[in-house]
Amino acid sequence: MKRLLTAPLLFRTFALLLVLATLPAAWAADDIPKAAWSRPLGQPLENPGVAMKPGIIDDGYWQGAPVGGIGAGTFSRSYRGDFSRWHIKAGVHKYETIYANQFAVYEKTEGDNASYAQALLNGHPANGELSSWRWDYPVGAGTYYALYPKSWFVYQSPNLPARLTLEQYSPILPNNYRESSYPVAIYRWHAENTTNKTVTVSVLLSWTNMTGWFRTFTHDFAGTPNQGNHNEHMSEEIPGIGTMQGVLFSRKRAGSRPNEWDGQMAIASIGSPGVEVTYQTTYDASGDGKEVWAPFSRDGRLANNNKTWISEKEKLAGAIAVRFTLRPGEKKIIPMVVAWDFPVVQFGQGRQWYRKYTDFYGTTGLNAWKIAHDGLLHAAEWSDAIDQWQAPYLADKSEPLWFRGMLFNELYPLTDGGTFWGREAGSSTKTxxxxxxxxxxxxxxxxxxxxxxxxxxxxxxxxxxxxxxxxxxxxxxxxxxxxxxxxxxxxxxxxxxxxxxxxxxxxxxxxxxxxxxxxxxxxxxxxxxxxxxxxxxxxxxxxxxxxxxxxxxxxxxxxxxxxxxxxxxxxxxxxxxxxxxxxxxxxxxxxxxxxxxxxxxxxxxxxxxxxxxxxxxxxxxxxxxxxxxxxxxxxxxxxxxxxxxxxxxxxxxxxxxxxxxxxxxxxxxxxxxxxxxxxxxxxxxxxxxxxxxxxxxxxxxxxxxxxxxxxxxxxxxxxxxxxxxxxxxxxxxxxxxxxxxxxxxxxxxxxxxxxxxxxxxxxxxxxxxxxxxxxxxxxxxxxxxxxxxxxxxxxxxxxxxxxxxx
Structure with a gap:
C-alpha cells in the first residue's frame, strides 16, 4: 500500500485504470459501517445544549465531520448540507454558510417529460442570493452518517429515482506522514438505478473563489476582500482514463512569494465514455445564479462557458456538473474533489511557516490543480485504506457498537483543532x-x-x-x-x-x-x-x-x-x-x-x-x-x-x-x-x-x-x-x-x-x-x-x- 501511495505518475496512472475498472461496484447505504453515527438529514434537535456563559463560541448543532489533512486546514459540511465551518487559517475558527458552495442533483427517467433538479441543502439563502436555484431539500429525506475521517449523505427523496450516496473523506491514514497532510477533500458519488427504466443523473458542484478570505482572526467573513480574484477552466487528458476537468480559483498577487492569504482552490472531476463533465467557469455568487441553474435544471449540463474576469469587489464562483446514465440495475461511482493550496502559516507576531504538505507540493501556492489531480487518482485507494484501518476496531464485538463509532468520531480534532504542522520558512526540509x-x-x-x-x-x-x-x-x-x-x-x-x-x-x-x-x-x-x-x-x-x-x-x-x-x-x-x-x-x-x-x-x-x-x-x-x-x-x-x-x-x-x-x-x-x-x-x-x-x-x-x-x-x-x-x-x-x-x-x-x-x-x-x-x-x-x-x-x-x- 505504501509503495502505491508514493509511486511515480506512470504507475499511479495504471493504478487508477485498475480502480476505474471496478466502478460498477457502487456503494450502497447498507454498506456503511453499522458503527457510524447517523441522523436524518436536516432534522432539528429539541432542547440542544447551549453555552454556559456569554463569549463562548456556540455555533449550534448544524455540524458535520471535517475534511482536510493534518495541518492543511479544514472545513466541514453539516448534516443539513451547508458548508459553514472553516479552519483554514491556522488557529482561527470561522463559522458562516457560503451558499454558492453546494452540491445539487438532476435526475430524469427515460420516457418521462418531467425532470427534477434540486440543491442538496435543507434550507435556503436568507439574503436572496442564488434565488433561481431550487432550495429546501426535504428534511428527513435521507440520512447522514459519520465515522471519521469518513461521512456519508444518503439521499432518499421520492423525486430521485436513482439512489445517491455521497461518500466524503480526506486521506487520514495511520502511520502515514505524507498523504495524511494533503489539503484535499474527496467526494465520491455512489449512484444506483433500482428502477426498470434508464435514468439520467447529473451531479453539480459549485464553489466560491475564497482565495484571500483567510487572513483575519474574526469568526466570520465580514469585510472579506475579493479584489483580484479570478477563475480559470482547467482540462487535462489522463491517458487511457479520460479528461480531468474543473475550475481553478486564484487571485492576483503582490509578488512571487505568497502571503498567508494567497493561494488557490480547485474543484474537479473526470469525464470518460458515458460520463460527461461540463462547466461554468465564472458567475456572480451574490446574484440569482441563473447562468448555472437554467442549463443544469434543463438537462443536467452546464453551458461550458469559459468567460472569466478579475473581480473588483464581487464574489466569484464556478461550477462543474457530471452527467451520466444508469440502465436498470446499474451502479456507478463518480469522484469529485475540492483541493486547496495555502502554503503559508503566519501567526500574529509575523513569523511565517510552511505547512507539512509543501514538502511534497512545494511552497508556491500554485499547486491546487496538481493536488486535485492526485486526489482523483487515489480516491478509491484511500477509501479502501481507511476501511482497512478501521475494520478490526469496528469488528470488535466486545465493545458496544456506539463506542466503536465514538472512537473514530472523536478523532476529528487531529485535523480540525486549529492544527499546525510545518516548518519555519527558510529552514531545511530535513528539519x-x-x-x-x-x-x-x-x-x-x-x-x-x-x-x-x-x-x-x-x-x-x-x-x-x-x-x-x-x-x-x-x-x-x-x-x-x-x-x-x-x-x-x-x-x-x-x-x-x-x-x-x-x-x-x-x-x-x-x-x-x-x-x-x-x-x-x-x-x-x-x-x-x-x-x-x-x-x-x-x-x-x-x-x-x-x-x-x-x-x-x-x-x-x-x-x-x-x-x-x-x-x-x-x-x-x-x-x-x-x-x-x-x-x-x-x-x-x-x-x-x-x-x-x-x-x-x-x-x-x-x-x-x-x-x-x-x-x-x-x-x-x-x-x-x-x-x-x-x-x-x-x-x-x-x-x-x-x-x-x-x-x-x-x-x-x-x-x-x-x-x-x-x-x-x-x-x-x-x-x-x-x-x-x-x-x-x-x-x-x-x-x-x-x-x-x-x-x-x-x-x-x-x-x-x-x-x-x-x-x-x-x-x-x-x-x-x-x-x-x-x-x-x-x-x-x-x-x-x-x-x-x-x-x-x-x-x-x-x-x-x-x-x-x-x-x-x-x-x-x-x-x-x-x-x-x-x-x-x-x-x-x-x-x-x-x-x-x-x-x-x-x-x-x-x-x-x-x-x-x-
Missing amino acids: PAKFALLECFDYAYYGTLDVRFYASLPLIKFWPQIDKQVLREFADTVPKEWPDEGLWVWKTQLSGHPVTYKRKKIGAVPHDLGVPEGDPFYAVNEPGWQNTNDWKDLNSKFVLMVYRDYVLTGRTDKQFLRETWPAMKSAIEYLRQFDHGAGIPENSGYPDQTYDDWVTHGVSAYCGGLWLAALRAGEETAHILGDAKAAAEYHALFKKGQKAYITQLWNGEFFRYDTSEESRNDIQTDQLAGQWYANLTGLGEIVPRSMQIKAAQTIFDHNVMKFSDGRLGAVNGMRADGTVVPNDEAREVWVGTTLGYAGLLMSEGMQDQAWKTTWGLYHVIYESKGYWFRTPEAWDASGNFRAGMYMRPMGVWALQMTPEVK
Whole structure:
C-alpha cells in the first residue's frame, strides 16, 4: 500500500485504470459501517445544549465531520448540507454558510417529460442570493452518517429515482506522514438505478473563489476582500482514463512569494465514455445564479462557458456538473474533489511557516490543480485504506457498537483543532516539522500539556513520530527561561491589585507552546489566568508522557529517551522544591493544576498520584539508560511519598481531594489519574490494588450514578453525602477526564462501570445535546457546555489502549 501511495505518475496512472475498472461496484447505504453515527438529514434537535456563559463560541448543532489533512486546514459540511465551518487559517475558527458552495442533483427517467433538479441543502439563502436555484431539500429525506475521517449523505427523496450516496473523506491514514497532510477533500458519488427504466443523473458542484478570505482572526467573513480574484477552466487528458476537468480559483498577487492569504482552490472531476463533465467557469455568487441553474435544471449540463474576469469587489464562483446514465440495475461511482493550496502559516507576531504538505507540493501556492489531480487518482485507494484501518476496531464485538463509532468520531480534532504542522520558512526540509493542536478555539493555546496528557493517546498510537516530536519540543523548553512578566489574572482578581509572574522559569515544563496571535514555539507558556510555573501536574505529566511514548512504541527507541532524559530529570527535580518533607510536592493554596479554578491545599490525590507515577517512570527510565544513581534516588523517594500519600489521603473509601479540612469528604473523579497511567504503561501499583478498586467503585457510585443517574458522565467533584462540591469546575463533567477514569475502570476489569460511564458522555454528545463534531471540555447538570471543539475528548482511546491489570 505504501509503495502505491508514493509511486511515480506512470504507475499511479495504471493504478487508477485498475480502480476505474471496478466502478460498477457502487456503494450502497447498507454498506456503511453499522458503527457510524447517523441522523436524518436536516432534522432539528429539541432542547440542544447551549453555552454556559456569554463569549463562548456556540455555533449550534448544524455540524458535520471535517475534511482536510493534518495541518492543511479544514472545513466541514453539516448534516443539513451547508458548508459553514472553516479552519483554514491556522488557529482561527470561522463559522458562516457560503451558499454558492453546494452540491445539487438532476435526475430524469427515460420516457418521462418531467425532470427534477434540486440543491442538496435543507434550507435556503436568507439574503436572496442564488434565488433561481431550487432550495429546501426535504428534511428527513435521507440520512447522514459519520465515522471519521469518513461521512456519508444518503439521499432518499421520492423525486430521485436513482439512489445517491455521497461518500466524503480526506486521506487520514495511520502511520502515514505524507498523504495524511494533503489539503484535499474527496467526494465520491455512489449512484444506483433500482428502477426498470434508464435514468439520467447529473451531479453539480459549485464553489466560491475564497482565495484571500483567510487572513483575519474574526469568526466570520465580514469585510472579506475579493479584489483580484479570478477563475480559470482547467482540462487535462489522463491517458487511457479520460479528461480531468474543473475550475481553478486564484487571485492576483503582490509578488512571487505568497502571503498567508494567497493561494488557490480547485474543484474537479473526470469525464470518460458515458460520463460527461461540463462547466461554468465564472458567475456572480451574490446574484440569482441563473447562468448555472437554467442549463443544469434543463438537462443536467452546464453551458461550458469559459468567460472569466478579475473581480473588483464581487464574489466569484464556478461550477462543474457530471452527467451520466444508469440502465436498470446499474451502479456507478463518480469522484469529485475540492483541493486547496495555502502554503503559508503566519501567526500574529509575523513569523511565517510552511505547512507539512509543501514538502511534497512545494511552497508556491500554485499547486491546487496538481493536488486535485492526485486526489482523483487515489480516491478509491484511500477509501479502501481507511476501511482497512478501521475494520478490526469496528469488528470488535466486545465493545458496544456506539463506542466503536465514538472512537473514530472523536478523532476529528487531529485535523480540525486549529492544527499546525510545518516548518519555519527558510529552514531545511530535513528539519523535523513542528506540530501542535489547540486546546480549543475559546482557549487558543497550542499544545496545552496538561490537556494533551489525555488527548494525545491516538497520536502516539497512530502517528507516533508526531507525538514524540511534540515531547521533544517541550523537552527543549525545560532548561530555558522566559523572563518577561505577565499578569496573573486569577490572583489579581482575588487581591484587587495587579499581581505579575515570570513567564517561564528554568525547570518548569510550560503549560503550552504559545498562541496563534503570538509567536508559537518561540514564545511559550502564554496563559495569564494562573501562574503555571508552579503547577504541580505539568512536570509529572511530561515525564509520564515521555515514558508512555517509549513503552507504547515497543520499548525500543532508547534514543528518544536519551534525548529527553535531561529534561525528565530536571522536571522531577524542579517539583521537589514543593516537597515539605513528606516525599510529595504540596499544592500551594491556589488552583495549581489542570483544574485551574478549583483550589488545592497541601498533598492532593490528583497531583500526588501523578508525582508517584512520574517517579516510577523516572526510575524505569534510569534503569533503561543505566543511570543507577537516579534509579535508586527515585525508588527511595517513591517509597517515602507512597507512604505519606496513603497515610494522609486514604479514608477507607477513596483518596481525599487534598489534606485541607474543607475537602476531606470531596471525591474527585480524576483522583487516580497517576494509577491510570501506571496501568497504561506497566509501572505497577502506585497504591495497593484493593484501594484502586475500592476508590474506583466509590467514584462510580457517587460521581457517576448519583449525578443524573449516569446519563451525563462523571461529575468532577461529589461529596460523600451525595451533594456536588460547590465549585464551578467541580460541578462540571469534563469529557476527557471522565474518559481517563473510564480507562482506569477498564484496566481494573470493571467493564460494566466503564461502559456506563462512557455511555453518559455519548448520550449527551450524540443523542441529547447536539455536540457532535464540537465536543466540549465540560457541561453542567443541565447539559449546557463550555469550551467546544476541545482537544481532551480524544482520550476516548484510553478505554481501548489501557490493558487490564492481571
